[in-house]
Amino acid sequence: MNDSRFSRRGLIGAGLAAAGAGVGAVAGVAGSAAATGVDPFTADANGDESIDLSQSVPFYATAARQPQGGIRTTPQRHCVFMVFDLTASTATELQVLLARWSAAIAQLQAGRTIGSVEPAHGDGVGADTGEALDLGPASLTVTVGLGPGVFDERFGLAAKRPAHLAAIPALPSDTLDEQLTGGDLSLQACADDPQVAYHAVRDLARMARGTATVRWTVIGFGRASAGPTQSTPRNLMGFKDGTRNITTDDEYDRFVWLDDDAGWMAGGSYQVVRKIRMNLETWDADVVSDQQRVFGRTKVEGAPLSGGSEHTAPDFHARAPHGTEGGTAIDARSHVALAAHENNGGVKILRRGYNYTDGLNQYGQLDAGLLFAAYVNDPEHFTTLQRKLGASDRLNEYVSHIGSGVFAVPPAPRKGSYVGEQLFH
Amino acid sequence: MNDSRFSRRGLIGAGLAAAGAGVGAVAGVAGSAAATGVDPFTADANGDESIDLSQSVPFYATAARQPQGGIRTTPQRHCVFMVFDLTASTATELQVLLARWSAAIAQLQAGRTIGSVEPAHGDGVGADTGEALDLGPASLTVTVGLGPGVFDERFGLAAKRPAHLAAIPALPSDTLDEQLTGGDLSLQACADDPQVAYHAVRDLARMARGTATVRWTVIGFGRASAGPTQSTPRNLMGFKDGTRNITTDDEYDRFVWLDDDAGWMAGGSYQVVRKIRMNLETWDADVVSDQQRVFGRTKVEGAPLSGGSEHTAPDFHARAPHGTEGGTAIDARSHVALAAHENNGGVKILRRGYNYTDGLNQYGQLDAGLLFAAYVNDPEHFTTLQRKLGASDRLNEYVSHIGSGVFAVPPAPRKGSYVGEQLFH
Numbered sequence: 001m002n003d004s005r006f007s008r009r010g011l012i013g014a015g016l017a018a019a020g021a022g023v024g025a026v027a028g029v030a031g032s033a034a035a036t037g038v039d040p041f042t043a044d045a046n047g048d049e050s051i052d053l054s055q056s057v058p059f060y061a062t063a064a065r066q067p068q069g070g071i072r073t074t075p076q077r078h079c080v081f082m083v084f085d086l087t088a089s090t091a092t093e094l095q096v097l098l099a100r101w102s103a104a105i106a107q108l109q110a111g112r113t114i115g116s117v118e119p120a121h122g123d124g125v126g127a128d129t130g131e132a133l134d135l136g137p138a139s140l141t142v143t144v145g146l147g148p149g150v151f152d153e154r155f156g157l158a159a160k161r162p163a164h165l166a167a168i169p170a171l172p173s174d175t176l177d178e179q180l181t182g183g184d185l186s187l188q189a190c191a192d193d194p195q196v197a198y199h200a201v202r203d204l205a206r207m208a209r210g211t212a213t214v215r216w217t218v219i220g221f222g223r224a225s226a227g228p229t230q231s232t233p234r235n236l237m238g239f240k241d242g243t244r245n246i247t248t249d250d251e252y253d254r255f256v257w258l259d260d261d262a263g264w265m266a267g268g269s270y271q272v273v274r275k276i277r278m279n280l281e282t283w284d285a286d287v288v289s290d291q292q293r294v295f296g297r298t299k300v301e302g303a304p305l306s307g308g309s310e311h312t313a314p315d316f317h318a319r320a321p322h323g324t325e326g327g328t329a330i331d332a333r334s335h336v337a338l339a340a341h342e343n344n345g346g347v348k349i350l351r352r353g354y355n356y357t358d359g360l361n362q363y364g365q366l367d368a369g370l371l372f373a374a375y376v377n378d379p380e381h382f383t384t385l386q387r388k389l390g391a392s393d394r395l396n397e398y399v400s401h402i403g404s405g406v407f408a409v410p411p412a413p414r415k416g417s418y419v420g421e422q423l424f425h
Numbered sequence: 426m427n428d429s430r431f432s433r434r435g436l437i438g439a440g441l442a443a444a445g446a447g448v449g450a451v452a453g454v455a456g457s458a459a460a461t462g463v464d465p466f467t468a469d470a471n472g473d474e475s476i477d478l479s480q481s482v483p484f485y486a487t488a489a490r491q492p493q494g495g496i497r498t499t500p501q502r503h504c505v506f507m508v509f510d511l512t513a514s515t516a517t518e519l520q521v522l523l524a525r526w527s528a529a530i531a532q533l534q535a536g537r538t539i540g541s542v543e544p545a546h547g548d549g550v551g552a553d554t555g556e557a558l559d560l561g562p563a564s565l566t567v568t569v570g571l572g573p574g575v576f577d578e579r580f581g582l583a584a585k586r587p588a589h590l591a592a593i594p595a596l597p598s599d600t601l602d603e604q605l606t607g608g609d610l611s612l613q614a615c616a617d618d619p620q621v622a623y624h625a626v627r628d629l630a631r632m633a634r635g636t637a638t639v640r641w642t643v644i645g646f647g648r649a650s651a652g653p654t655q656s657t658p659r660n661l662m663g664f665k666d667g668t669r670n671i672t673t674d675d676e677y678d679r680f681v682w683l684d685d686d687a688g689w690m691a692g693g694s695y696q697v698v699r700k701i702r703m704n705l706e707t708w709d710a711d712v713v714s715d716q717q718r719v720f721g722r723t724k725v726e727g728a729p730l731s732g733g734s735e736h737t738a739p740d741f742h743a744r745a746p747h748g749t750e751g752g753t754a755i756d757a758r759s760h761v762a763l764a765a766h767e768n769n770g771g772v773k774i775l776r777r778g779y780n781y782t783d784g785l786n787q788y789g790q791l792d793a794g795l796l797f798a799a800y801v802n803d804p805e806h807f808t809t810l811q812r813k814l815g816a817s818d819r820l821n822e823y824v825s826h827i828g829s830g831v832f833a834v835p836p837a838p839r840k841g842s843y844v845g846e847q848l849f850h
Binding site: 051078080117118119121123125126129130131132133134194195198202205206213214215216217218219221222234235236237238239280284285286287288289291298299300355357359360364365366368 | 630
């Protein structure tokens with residue numbers, strides 16, 4: 001357990017390239033240790049893995065244009081995502097909420113409560129609900145996003161609207177539930193302990209009372225596999241997911257972070273979130289050869305059907321004797337072919353996803369799927385890709401996009417400031 | 426991290442006594458390392474904690490009257506509980522299901538798949554859905570329970586009915602949802618990784634097709650705190666829960682395991698399960714002094730209101746100047762007073778609970794609570810206690826029992842046999 005506790009999981013993913021939407025990355029290789037200086041994972045020579053729950057991720061920026069945590073941070077094992085509608089009528093109320101949230105998140109990420117759990121003599125309501133006491137920071141990050149509604153006529157902030165922030169348009173094969181779509185503010189709380197993530201969102205929601213109401217939420221989990229040679233996590237369809245995700249500084253700069261042209265948003269990003277239901281019982285009844293054709297990869301190894309191993313680049317021109325659209329080894333309507341950057345003008349999106357399990361649906365079938373988040377410097381990159389996937393992807397038979405939201409994610413604040421402060425100058 | 430990795434969390438709970446139903450233990454101290462020889466937890470001198478996900482719990486018994494795992498096993502961090510209705514019409518079909526389940530569970534607990542994920546050339550449906558590949562056993566246990574319906578007129582097994590197995594009667598303040606109540610078979614899958622637990626239940630449910638249908642499910646989590654001196658987990662109300670749980674061999678023998686009088690069930694137990702919704706938003710608005718009166722303990726430390734520290738025995742006769750029912754420091758209608766073995770003829774029940782979070786309810790409020798399981802050698806011990814709690818407990822204002830089930834849990838099978846084989850002789 002000890003010899004290699006400093007070998008960093010984040011580095012395992014180095015060299016992977018990225019592309020793919022629809023059903024995207026489940027945790028895993030999206031981050032790099034360098035981004036935060038924190039990597040709670042350790043692995044021994046046998047691939048056994050354990051998590052150090054005493055790790056904490058700093059909230060405040062120490063340099064200009066530094067992103068919030070939870071984007072490049074090595075994906076933690078649990079995520080609670082919550083979307084709010086603003087009920088406030090003035091910019092000042094929004095300002096106060098963002099300032100209070102920021103101060104609270106800084107405390108939570110350090111593993112502290114956000115105030116007294118037990119006021120003197122028990123008189124008064126606790127500032128913190130207490131269920132994460134003694135649990136440690138567990139690498140918690142809470143990422144704050146601002147939806148299009150923040151910049152509508154209500155708050156006088158239209159002039160500050162981030163250039164590419166607009167509601168995601170209707171896309172082919174959308175089956176969106178209005179109650180799981182849209183919203184003015186988002187919180188993405190990720191941690192290596194589910195109670196730490198839930199506590200954070202619960203107590204932040206509590207602070208929002210009178211200013212914002214909860215609109216929708218998704219609670220997810222995911223983890224990379226145990227072996228250092230097989231680090232890509234699997235989605236609930238049993239396939240590795242995230243093999244070609246973004247990893248390098250250059251890719252982050254080109255596809256994720258907003259540059260100085262973005263003004264007050266420089267160093268920030270856009271967050272596109274989809275709740276994607278998987279029809280698991282139908283999927284489970286499909287023969288594996290067809291499942292492989294749908295993804296364009298083998299199930300166990302994750303190798304492209306054009307040959308090689310997991311990290312071999314797919315060859316979309318390799319021929320196959322029969323049985324695929326286009327006569328190629330990788331079906332032209334497979335998920336990997338449609339999503340690949342080679343087939344999308346070089347565009348990549350950073351995917352950060354978690355599996356969710358909502359119990360049973362009204363038919364007594366498993367209600368589960370993927371909480372999919374993409375971080376992009378232009379939401380149009382997602383929209384373009386999903387328009388294509390929604391029209392043609394063989395995976396569409398087995399998935400439904402039931403929730404959707406888009407949010408601008410400002411850069412991290414400096415100490416003494418708060419997320420989005422530049423909005424109010 | 427290393428010096429004390431052999432210090433066993435299970436031993437931290439030694440010396441704690443047990444009692445309490447309604448809102449019971451959340452994971453934590455219910456097990457002891459000695460029961461399974463497995464303890465995946467390690468803690469260093471600072472209380473940092475990590476989990477070894479390569480640990481596995483044996484499924485087959487190596488001695489007579491050995492219980493199934495998941496009862497005394499040190500509580501793992503995640504749980505998927507699922508209840509089934511039998512659609513089969515013959516005892517043979519039930520027999521085949523129990524035999525297939527047992528063989529599969531033995532594989533899963535060893536960290537193996539339950540058959541091919543990728544059949545040769547991909548032809549055919551996979552026997553295993555694959556999403557737990559490479560994840561390791563993560564201390565998985567799957568506990569199989571038999572509901573009252575197994576012994577009704579359908580299968581000719583009435584003569585084998587365990588002596589104390591009968592549907593839980595209506596109890597005071599029940600608000601049961603029919604769709605979350607009853608059932609013929611139960612699976613309790615606990616593991617230190619949520620995907621491992623979910624995969625197990627999903628694939629076992631798949632094996633049941635044509636023999637049983639899914640009736641209800643609850644997905645939960647919980648974990649003990651980080652510090653070796655504060656090992657009792659907290660429920661979502663923020664209070665430590667499980668301080669007085671059963672821990673000693675003597676208590677297990679007296680209150681949990683069935684003895685030789687139980688015939689083929691000797692070494693088994695009864696599982697009483699309740700899905701308990703917590704009205705968190707109401708709870709969070711209550712002053713902490715009242716919350717403490719409800720539980721009879723302080724919030725942060727968990728000390729009885731009669732004084733001392735967490736593990737000090739409560740003094741139910743200690744007087745208080747004002748403000749409580751009965752004029753005692755510990756309110757006579759507090760949860761701890763009503764549930765204590767001192768006030769229940771010495772009876773204790775083993776509690777094994779997990780927090781659940783179901784997102785939002787129809788009012789946009791947090792939908793969350795406790796998956797409560799009690800293991801008892803007579804379900805009447807639970808019923809008696811809950812009848813009292815349901816009538817008087819101050820906690821009733823904040824919780825609703827919405828689901829309920831009772832199951833006989835046979836002892837573990839020997840290798841070559843399966844759970845419940847003795848039913849079919």
